[in-house]
Every structure is written in C-alpha cells, then in structure tokens.
Amino acid sequence: MQYTGSVNRFLWNYCLPILALFYVLFLAFDYYHLENNSDGIINKKIKNITEAKGIDGVILGGSNAFFSLSAELLTIDSERKWLNLSLLSEGNSDKNYWLFIQSSLNESQRSKVTDVVYSSVTPLRYEHISDRKRSKLNLLGEKNFIGTLPTKSIGYYLKKIYIDRDLILKKISYPLPNNYGDFDFSSFECQMEDSVIQFERNLNEKDVSDWVNSQLSNLIILFPKSNLYFVVPSEFYGDSLDNNKVNQSDKILRDSVKYFNKINNKKVFFIRQESFSPSSLVCDSPFHASSDGRIWRTHDLVGKMRN
Amino acid sequence: MQFIYIWAIGAITYLLFSSHSTKSLIEVISPLVFCFFIMFFVNIYNKKNIKSIRYTAAYFLFFAVTLTSLFGFTEILTGSHAEATQPLLFGLSFYTASLAYLVLSTYRSKLNAIDVFKTSNPFLLVTGPISLFITNFRYRSIGRRFNYFFPFFIVGVFYYQIVAAPLTLTFKLIESTDVISSLLFASIFELFVYTNFCGLSLIIYGVFGILGLKIPLNFRQPFSSSNLIEFWRGWHTSLSTVLKTLFYSPLRASFSSSVAILGVYLASALWHGFALNFIIWGIFHAAMFIITIHVLKKRIPYLPLIILMVAVVLGRLIFADSQTDRLIEKLTFSYTGFGAIQTLLSMKTASKISLLLGFCLISVEFFFRNSKNVCKRNYKHLRSPITLFILVATGVTLASDLGNNFAVYGQR
Numbered sequence: 051m052q053y054t055g056s057v058n059r060f061l062w063n064y065c066l067p068i069l070a071l072f073y074v075l076f077l078a079f080d081y082y083h084l085e086n087n088s089d090g091i092i093n094k095k096i097k098n099i100t101e102a103k104g105i106d107g108v109i110l111g112g113s114n115a116f117f118s119l120s121a122e123l124l125t126i127d128s129e130r131k132w133l134n135l136s137l138l139s140e141g142n143s144d145k146n147y148w149l150f151i152q153s154s155l156n157e158s159q160r161s162k163v164t165d166v167v168y169s170s171v172t173p174l175r176y177e178h179i180s181d182r183k184r185s186k187l188n189l190l191g192e193k194n195f196i197g198t199l200p201t202k203s204i205g206y207y208l209k210k211i212y213i214d215r216d217l218i219l220k221k222i223s224y225p226l227p228n229n230y231g232d233f234d235f236s237s238f239e240c241q242m243e244d245s246v247i248q249f250e251r252n253l254n255e256k257d258v259s260d261w262v263n264s265q266l267s268n269l270i271i272l273f274p275k276s277n278l279y280f281v282v283p284s285e286f287y288g289d290s291l292d293n294n295k296v297n298q299s300d301k302i303l304r305d306s307v308k309y310f311n312k313i314n315n316k317k318v319f320f321i322r323q324e325s326f327s328p329s330s331l332v333c334d335s336p337f338h339a340s341s342d343g344r345i346w347r348t349h350d351l352v353g354k355m356r357n
Numbered sequence: 358m359q360f361i362y363i364w365a366i367g368a369i370t371y372l373l374f375s376s377h378s379t380k381s382l383i384e385v386i387s388p389l390v391f392c393f394f395i396m397f398f399v400n401i402y403n404k405k406n407i408k409s410i411r412y413t414a415a416y417f418l419f420f421a422v423t424l425t426s427l428f429g430f431t432e433i434l435t436g437s438h439a440e441a442t443q444p445l446l447f448g449l450s451f452y453t454a455s456l457a458y459l460v461l462s463t464y465r466s467k468l469n470a471i472d473v474f475k476t477s478n479p480f481l482l483v484t485g486p487i488s489l490f491i492t493n494f495r496y497r498s499i500g501r502r503f504n505y506f507f508p509f510f511i512v513g514v515f516y517y518q519i520v521a522a523p524l525t526l527t528f529k530l531i532e533s534t535d536v537i538s539s540l541l542f543a544s545i546f547e548l549f550v551y552t553n554f555c556g557l558s559l560i561i562y563g564v565f566g567i568l569g570l571k572i573p574l575n576f577r578q579p580f581s582s583s584n585l586i587e588f589w590r591g592w593h594t595s596l597s598t599v600l601k602t603l604f605y606s607p608l609r610a611s612f613s614s615s616v617a618i619l620g621v622y623l624a625s626a627l628w629h630g631f632a633l634n635f636i637i638w639g640i641f642h643a644a645m646f647i648i649t650i651h652v653l654k655k656r657i658p659y660l661p662l663i664i665l666m667v668a669v670v671l672g673r674l675i676f677a678d679s680q681t682d683r684l685i686e687k688l689t690f691s692y693t694g695f696g697a698i699q700t701l702l703s704m705k706t707a708s709k710i711s712l713l714l715g716f717c718l719i720s721v722e723f724f725f726r727n728s729k730n731v732c733k734r735n736y737k738h739l740r741s742p743i744t745l746f747i748l749v750a751t752g753v754t755l756a757s758d759l760g761n762n763f764a765v766y767g768q769r
Contacts, residue, residue: 058742065746073753176529177761184761199518203707203757248703250529290703295532 080200081193087223088138088190091116094226095135096154101229106130107165109231110151110269112140114283115169118339121230123348130164134231138224140170142187148268150189155272166273167351169281171337172261173303176250179261235341240333249290251299258299262306266318278318279355280307284347285336286326321354323347359493360474363570364389367480384447388477392452396468399460403467411460418457419603419628422450426630433630435679436550436765437528448482448767450628455486458599480565483767484558487572487595495569502567508740510563515748517556520718522760523711524549527704530697531678534686538697543674548715550673551579553765554593559736578734580719581726584661585642585649585668591734593766600625614650619643629676634684638676642668707759714751 099105107130109119115136124132135154141147155163172178186193193201225237252258262280269278282303300322307320326332331343339347368385375381395418403410425431425446432442434450441447455476459468475481481488494502530542558575565572579591589597604624608617619640626639645668652660678684702709721738725731730738739748 061742061746066742066749069746069749069753073756076753176532177525181761199756199758201758203759204754205707205710206757208754209706248700251532253532290699 076204077198077200080202087226090226091138091224092150092189095133095137095231098133098227098229098231099135099154099159102131102133104131105133105155105159105163107132107167108155108163108273109134109136109167109169110147111136111167111169111281111283112171113138113335114171114337115167116227116231117233117333118284118337118344118347119167119169119351120232120344120348122228122232123345124352125230127352132165132230134227136169136231137189139191140172140182141189142191143182143185144265144268146185146187146189148272151272160273161275163273163276165279165355166269166276167279167281167355168265168269169283170265171283171285173252173258174250174282174285174299176252179252179257233344235333235344238333240338240340242329242332242334249287249292249295251292251295253295253298253302255302258302259306259309262303263310266307266310266316267314269318270314270316278316280318280320281351282320282322283337284323284326284339284343284350286329286332287336288329291325319355321351323350323354359570360471360478363480363565363568364474364478366568367478371479380444383444384441385479387445388448388452388479388482389473391449392456392473392477393470395453395456396470396473399456400467403460415457415461415603418453418460419599419624421453423627423631425449426632431630433632433635433679434766435629435634435677436546437531437677438763441767448477448479451482451484451486451766452476454596454599454628455489458486458489458602462602480561481572483764484554484561484575485593485595485766486599487558487561487575490573490595490598491565492571493569494571497569499567499569502569506563506566508563508745509559509566509736511745511748512736512739513556513559513561513563515556515752516552516718517560518762519752519755520711520715521549521553521556521765522762523705523707524552524715525760526708527701527712530700532683533697533700534683534691535693535697536687536690537692537695538700539674539687539690540670541697541701543670543677545712546677547669547673548712548719550765551576552715552718553763557764557767574735578722578726578731578736580722581731581734582665583726584653585645585665586653588665588669589646596625596628615643615647618646622646630679632679633681634675634679637684638672641675642672645672705759707755707757710755 107121107124107128109115109121109124109132111119113136116134116138119134119136121132121134135151137147137150141150172182225234228234266278266280269276280303282300304320304322307318310316311318326336326339326343326347331340331346332338333340333343371385372378372381375384399414403414422431425443426433430443431446431449432438456468456472459472459476475488475491476486478488524545527542527545530538530545533539533542555576562572562574573594575593575595577591577594579588582588582591600621604621605617608620612620622639622643623636626635629635645664649661649664652664674687675684678687701712718739722731725738728738730741738744
C-alpha cells in the first residue's frame with residue numbers, strides 16, 4: 051500500500067504538472083507556427099491591386115478559385131484587366147473576407163469593376179456555413195490570443211516525425227501568387243492525400259438559402275455596377291461522388307439565386323462548373339486544380355459566361 | 358450573497374470563453390432578467406399560495422420552451438445545433454424547468470432572489486436543472502476539495518474535448534437513410550451526446566466542488582446498466598428528478614404506472630421541442646420502459662439487455678432526426694450495402710481515434726459494471742492517479758481545435 055501511495059503521489063505531484071507545463075509550451079509553439087503563408091499571399095494580392103491601372107473584373111472566393119481560376123487567362127481572353135482576389139479558406143470567415151475586399155479595393159475602384167466571379171465551396175461542405183460563422187480566426191488564420199486548444203495536435207506532429215523526421219519544422223508553405231493574383235504552380239508540388247477526398251454536401255435548404263442571400267447582398271453592396279456570376283466550383287471525388295446529392299445541392303443553390311434575383315429585382319448569373327476529370331486535373335484537394343486543371347476550368351467558365 | 362458571487366463567476370467565465378461578446382452578454386443577462394420577471398409574475402399571482410395557480414404556473418413554465426419552438430422562436434433540441442439561434446431565450450428550457458420545479462415542490466408561496474440567481478447561473482444553463490440541488494460544504498478545506506473534485510474536472514475535459522468534439526465531424530452521416538448508415542450514425546450520435554453532456558456536467562461538478570458547492574452528478578455511468586430502467590436512472594438525473602416531481606407523482610396518484618410513465622416521456626419529448634420525431638421517441642421509450650418492467654418481473658434473462666440496446670440506438674435514431682420524410686425513410690430500414698463504413702473509414706484520423714476512445718470508455722462502463730471501482734457509478738475507475746495520468750497524456754497528445762465543442766443541451 052505504501053508503495054502504491056508513493057507512485058500515486060509521484061504521478062499527482064510531478065507527472066501531471068509536467069504534462070500540463072509541456073502542453074502550455076506546445077500551445078505557444080502552435081500559436082507561432084502558422085503553416086500556409088497567408089500573410090505573404092494577402093500582401094501580394096494587395097500589392098497587385100495598388101499596381102493595377104484599372105480593374106475590370108475580379109475573381110472572388112476561397113482556395114478553389116485561387117488554385118483553379120486564372121485572372122491572367124481571363125485577361126487574355128477578354129482583353130480586359132482581371133485580378134484574382136480569392137484567399138485561402140476564403141479569409142476564414144465571411145466577415146473577414148468582405149472586410150478584406152472592402153478595405154483593399156476603394157469605392158471608386160469597385161464601382162468601375164464590371165464583372166465579378168464569386169466561387170465558393172462553403173455551401174458544398176457539411177456545416178461549413180455555421181463553422182464560418184463561429185470561426186474565431188482572423189484573415190491570416192491566426193487566433194486573437196493563445197487559446198486553450200492548438201490548431202494541430204501533438205499527435206499530428208508525432209505522425210509527421212514518424213513519416214519523415216525533417217518534416218517536423220518544415221512549413222507547408224504556398225508560394226506567392228503572380229501579378230494577377232493567380233496561384234504559382236511552378237513553385238509547388240501537387241500531391242493529393244486519399245484522406246482529403248471526402249464527399250460532402252450541405253442539403254439544409256434554409257441554411258444554404260440564407261447564406262446565398264447574405265453573400266449576394268454583400269456582393270451587390272460592394273460592386274453595385276457589376277455583372278455578378280455565382281459559381282459552383284468544379285470538383286473531383288472519383289468513385290465517392292454521389293450524383294443524387296450533387297443534383298439536390300445544385301437545385302437548392304440554383305433556386306436560392308433565382309429567389310434572390312426575384313425579391314431584389316437583380317440578375318445574378320448562376321454557373322455550375324463541370325467536375326474535374328481525369329484526376330490529373332486536380333492538385334492537393336478535390337477543389338484545387340492542377341496547372342492543367344486551372345486552364346480547363348477557366349475555359350469552362352468563360353464558355354458558360356458567354357452563354 | 359454567495360449565489361450572486363457564483364453567478365458572477367459563471368458570467369465572467371462564460372464571457373471570457375465565448376467568441377461573440379455582444380451575443381454572449383445577452384445570453385448571460387437575459388436569463389437573469391427573465392427569471393426576475395417570472396419571480397415577480399409568480400409572486401403577484403400566487404399571493405395566497407393557491408394550488409391551482411401554482412400548478413398552472415409550473416406547467417406553463419415547463420412547457421414554455423415547447424411553445425417557443427412551436428412558434429419558431431427557438432429551435433428544437435435534437436443535439437446538433439452548434440449555436441443558439443435566439444440569444445434572448447438562451448437557457449430558457451433549463452431555467453423554466455428549474456423554476457417550475459421550485460413552484461411546485463417547495464410549498465413556498467413565493468420565489469426569491471436566491472432562486473433567481475441559482476437558476477440563471479450561466480455555468481448551469483448548459484447542464485440541466487442541476488442548480489436546484491446545490492448544497493454548501495465549504496467547511497472542507499480547499500486542499501481536500503481540490504484533491505477530490507479536480508479529477509472529475511479532468512475526466513470531464515477528456516470526455517467533452519477529446520472524445521466528443523472530433524465526433525462532430527461524423528455528423529454528415531445523418532443524411533444517409535440506409536439501415537447501416539442510420540444505425541451507425543445513431544450509435545455515434547448517442548456516444549457524442551453522452552460524452553459531450555456528461556463531460557460538461559463533470560467539468561461543472563468539479564469546478565463547483567472546488568468552489569465549495571456540491572451539485573449532484575448529472576450522469577451516473579448510464580452505460581453501466583443492465584436494463585433500460587437503470588439506464589434512465591443514470592442519465593441526466595437532474596431533469597429526471599424534475600420530471601418525476603412534475604409529472605410522474607401527480608399522474609401516478611390518479612392513474613396506473615404505465616400511464617404515468619407515458620406521461621413522463623411525452624412531457625420530456627415536448628420539453629425538447631415541438632416535433633413529430635420527439636413524440637414518436639417519447640411513445641417508443643415509454644413502451645420500451647413498460648416492457649422492461651414486465652420482463653424484469655418475469656425474470657427473463659438477457660432480454661432486458663437486448664431491449665436496452667435496441668431502445669438506446671433506435672431511440673437516438675428517432676430523436677436525432679427532425680426531418681420527418683428522412684426519418685420515415687430511415688425507419689423502412691432499407692439495405693444498400695456497407696458504404697457507411699467506407700465513409701467512416703475515410704474520415705479524419707482524429708475522429709476515428711475519438712470514436713475508438715469513446716467506445717472503449719463505454720465498454721469499460723458496461724463490461725466491468727460489477728467490479729469494485731465501476732459499480733459505484735461515480736466514475737471512480739477514471740479518477741485514480743494512474744488512469745488520470747493516462748487520460749491527461751492521451752488528451753495532451755490528441756487535443757486540437759478540430760470539430761465543434763458546443764454544449765449539446767445548451768443550444769437551440
């Protein structure tokens with residue numbers, strides 16, 4: 051009994067506090083260890099805006115648009131200046147993103163934009179709408195303070211060490227975009243992990259409809275004189291694609307845009323882009339095109355915008 | 358005075374840990390204001406302590422949340438709402454149930470300010486009408502209180518954050534209607550509700566204990582049960598006490614026990630909101646409960662256990678899905694293969710680990726239910742230093758902000 055007592059005391063007085071201290075140190079490490087180079091990407095996009103002499107069209111949205119749509123190709127195709135202002139994780143919340151657009155493009159610049167393409171995966175992911183509402187992250191993906199929970203677990207880093215010891219401190223850093231704001235594939239190696247291919251759809255009509263209404267309202271306030279294109283992005287799900295759910299989701303989105311147009315007397319164009327096929331058209335996620343995939347998706351978009 | 362102090366601690370903690378300051382402030386203040394309003398209203402109309410007025414007030418208070426859900430002011434409580442839709446009515450179901458209990462059970466003609474501060478404590482508005490049963494035991498030293506109650510806090514955090522939160526990533530399974538997906542989702546969702554709600558209750562039990570206030574254990578290892586009756590004795594005990602006082606005892610005085618049980622389950626169903634699936638759930642569970650009583654009387658071996666499993670999983674399947682057409686489709690039990698397993702396997706590793714941990718914890722509760730440390734049904738098996746060390750080490754390794762950590766019974 052005496053032996054058990056001392057083991058218990060040792061665990062209680064030394065092991066548990068050491069674990070707690072270790073955890074606090076890890077939280078600090080996690081706080082200062084941002085992985086995706088968001089700040090560099092945002093700064094470059096702002097620089098592109100300041101350097102542009104007149105902007106005719108903008109691409110807005112999340113990483114799907116960053117990877118898979120090309121402002122450069124649209125500029126060449128239309129002979130008008132396009133910029134890609136999409137951000138990774140679409141700025142982590144809608145509020146962050148609209149504030150970014152509002153602050154980086156002044157009112158005069160926005161009023162001269164004639165075409166806006168908005169491509170978001172938010173309504174395609176289960177619970178993503180409410181996740182973005184709840185998000186505590188800023189535009190860069192940082193927390194406002196050292197929280198009680200890390201963004202990645204210690205287990206995640208241990209797994210990294212197990213796979214490759216050198217990966218532990220290596221950041222998965224996305225390269226800076228080009229002068230149009232497009233993703234620079236020449237400095238990035240595409241590699242798809244099987245675990246990221248998870249088919250999802252948000253089929254909650256009310257949630258989706260409210261979200262579409264909110265996003266389009268914001269777009270109309272920001273770009274009052276533009277043609278708005280609400281784009282459902284291309285994706286690659288291979289065998290796990292559920293066509294039935296895809297059709298249900300598309301119908302909800304199409305009806306939501308139609309309803310918005312009706313009650314606001316507007317004409318927002320709804321575009322559904324085809325799925326990526328074959329898999330070589332995607333990079334590191336079902337919504338991120340490869341270099342070839344971006345050409346294909348941008349041409350598909352141009353074709354649909356003309357129709 | 359001490360309840361004002363505890364209320365203030367609850368309010369400050371709630372505000373510190375919430376992301377939307379204005380909304381959270383409303384969620385903290387409005388229960389207090391509503392409780393004061395209810396206190397004045399009840400005290401004015403019940404000056405002479407007339408029985409009929411007391412009963413009307415109590416049942417009106419209890420079903421207030423049914424009415425608000427019927428008219429669309431609050432959502433129904435399936436357990437999957439991660440955010441309260443109406444901050445003004447935050448915690449309504451719990452403080453009205455608590456006040457209803459006080460109006461009917463205390464035989465006092467008036468509610469007082471202590472009742473208001475107890476029932477509107479922001480800490481307690483996510484764990485049920487547990488505030489009714491607070492007792493003071495500050496006579497014990499802080500050191501002794503810490504040594505006894507801190508382990509509950511650790512177990513609670515492990516349940517709530519390490520097991521429950523990553524399971525929210527599996528919720529998309531609710532959309533599939535084939536039998537395998539439906540049963541799989543029901544089982545995972547049951548595990549989520551248990552670990553989330555029980556975890557939060559244990560955290561609050563631990564914090565209040567350290568502060569010198571003892572509240573009852575809201576969960577008493579329900580999965581250590583061998584039949585449905587035992588299961589309900591260990592599940593959300595504070596609400597069970599309220600239901601017993603408000604419904605079972607009055608109904609039993611005039612009707613058979615079967616009618617009283619049906620009344621209790623229907624009342625419980627409506628308390629979760631006005632929806633068809635809740636009513637089906639109430640009738641289903643009442644029927645299973647009554648059948649269990651008869652089976653136990655006839656001493657048929659294993660059947661109570663089988664009924665328990667069927668009732669828990671099928672009950673959760675019905676309870677969790679408020680979309681009637683989808684629920685009906687699920688209840689046809691159509692078989693389309695094992696695609697759900699594939700979906701599950703393709704989920705994030707963290708969710709799979711949480712699922713495994715959750716089922717291990719439940720298995721320990723169930724298979725070792727007669728052993729010395731488990732049979733007391735107060736999580737003693739998880740509170741020994743070596744188990745705590747394992748829980749903390751596992752928790753530290755797996756903790757991340759993956760998934761949603763919302764109070765399953767706190768949001769509508």
